[in-house]
Amino acid sequence: MQVKFKKYELFFHHPFTISKGTKTHQPTFIIELEYFGVKGYGEAPAISYYNITVEKMIADLERKKQFVEKFAFSDPERYWHYLHHLFPVNPFLVCALDMAGWDLYGKLKGKQLRNLWGLDSSKSPITDYTIGIDTIENMVVKMKEKPWPIYKIKVGVDNDVEMVAELRKHTDAVFRVDANAGWTLEQAQDKIPQLKKMGVEMVEQPLAKDNWEGMKVLFAESPLPLFADESCVAEADVEKCYGHFHGINIKFTKCSGITPARRMIEQARTLNMKVMIGCMNESSIGTAAIAQLAPLADFIDMDGPLLLAEDIATGVTFDNGRICYNDLPGLGIATKPF
Ligand code: MG
Numbered sequence: 001m002q003v004k005f006k007k008y009e010l011f012f013h014h015p016f017t018i019s020k021g022t023k024t025h026q027p028t029f030i031i032e033l034e035y036f037g038v039k040g041y042g043e044a045p046a047i048s049y050y051n052i053t054v055e056k057m058i059a060d061l062e063r064k065k066q067f068v069e070k071f072a073f074s075d076p077e078r079y080w081h082y083l084h085h086l087f088p089v090n091p092f093l094v095c096a097l098d099m100a101g102w103d104l105y106g107k108l109k110g111k112q113l114r115n116l117w118g119l120d121s122s123k124s125p126i127t128d129y130t131i132g133i134d135t136i137e138n139m140v141v142k143m144k145e146k147p148w149p150i151y152k153i154k155v156g157v158d159n160d161v162e163m164v165a166e167l168r169k170h171t172d173a174v175f176r177v178d179a180n181a182g183w184t185l186e187q188a189q190d191k192i193p194q195l196k197k198m199g200v201e202m203v204e205q206p207l208a209k210d211n212w213e214g215m216k217v218l219f220a221e222s223p224l225p226l227f228a229d230e231s232c233v234a235e236a237d238v239e240k241c242y243g244h245f246h247g248i249n250i251k252f253t254k255c256s257g258i259t260p261a262r263r264m265i266e267q268a269r270t271l272n273m274k275v276m277i278g279c280m281n282e283s284s285i286g287t288a289a290i291a292q293l294a295p296l297a298d299f300i301d302m303d304g305p306l307l308l309a310e311d312i313a314t315g316v317t318f319d320n321g322r323i324c325y326n327d328l329p330g331l332g333i334a335t336k337p338f
Helices: 054-070 076-086 091-109 136-145 160-168 185-197 212-221 237-241 258-270 284-296
Strands: 002-018 021-035 038-045 129-131 150-154 174-178 200-204 226-228 247-250 274-277 317-319 322-324
Touching: 002 054, 021 054, 021 091, 038 091, 038 284, 054 076, 054 091, 076 091, 076 258, 091 258, 091 284, 129 136, 136 160, 150 160, 160 174, 160 185, 185 200, 185 212, 212 226, 237 247, 237 258, 247 258, 258 274, 258 284, 274 284
Parallel strands: 129 150, 150 174, 174 200, 200 226, 226 247, 247 274
Antiparallel strands: 002 021, 021 038, 317 322
16 A cells, blocks of 8 residues: 655635634645555644644654555454554544545445445435634624525634524524534523524533533523534543533544544434534535544535645535535545556
C-alpha cells in the first residue's frame, strides 16, 4: 500500500462564526491510499477546538508511514484497529486513513458503500444548511441567498433568540439551533421554550461539554430534543450521554472514522437515542462519507461543500436538501489523483 497526503486551505463563501470564534478558511488534510493501482481518498479537517492541526497529522503520519504502508489490507475494520493502535491520540489522522480505507474497499468491490452495507438510501434525511452568527441583517441575507428546507442556526450569544425571531419572519423552513456549548443552564431554560414557539425542532450542545449535572436538569424539562456534539466525541461518550441528551451528533473526524461511527450508531440505537451525523466543514470527500451512512441517521448536517467556496472533489449534490446519489464505487466521488 502507498500512502500520500496533501494539505488544503479551503476558503468559505462567508467568514464562518460560531459561539467559539470566526474563521475565513478551513485547513484540511487529504489522504490517498494506493493499493494495486486502485486509489482511495479520506479527509480530516483541522479544528482548533480539538487542538489537532494538519501539521500534527502530517508529523504523526510521517513518523509511522512505513507501518501504515506495510499493512496487508483486506478489510477496513481490521485496518481501523491497526491504525487506532498506531495513532492512539490522533483520532483525526485515523479518520482520514480509515475513510480512505473504506473508499478503497468499495472500489475494490466495485460498489458504493451504502450498497455494501445494505442501506436503503431513500431513507436518508434531508440535510440542513448552516447560518453562522453575524449581524441579524447579514443572517437574513445569507438565508435568503440559499433557499433551503431546513436551516441550522448557530446560537450561543446574548441576542440569539432575537436572531431566530427575525429569521422566522422571512421563511417557513424548519429551524434547528446549535449553541456550541455557549449557554448556562439558566439561559438554556429561558431560551429553549421561546425557540420552540418559533418552530425550532431541536437543540445541539446547549451547555458546556462537561456540565453533566446541568444537562440532567435540562434533559428532564426541555420541550425540545437535545443533541450532544462536544459532549459526545468518541465511542465511550455515547453511554455517558444517555439520560442527559435525547440524541448524539456523530462526526467521523472527532470519533476517528467511519468504522467507530457505525458502532456508535448501533450503540445509540440500543440505548434508544436519536442519531445525527454531522460535519466539520469537510470538502466533498469527507461529506460523501456522510452521505453513505445517512440512511441510518435521523438528522443530517452535511453542508460543508455548500459553505466552502472551493472544493477538491465532485460527487456530492443535493436537490432541495435531499442527497442525489450516483453510482461511483466507494465514497461515490471523483477527485484528481495526487
Ligand atoms: Mg455542533
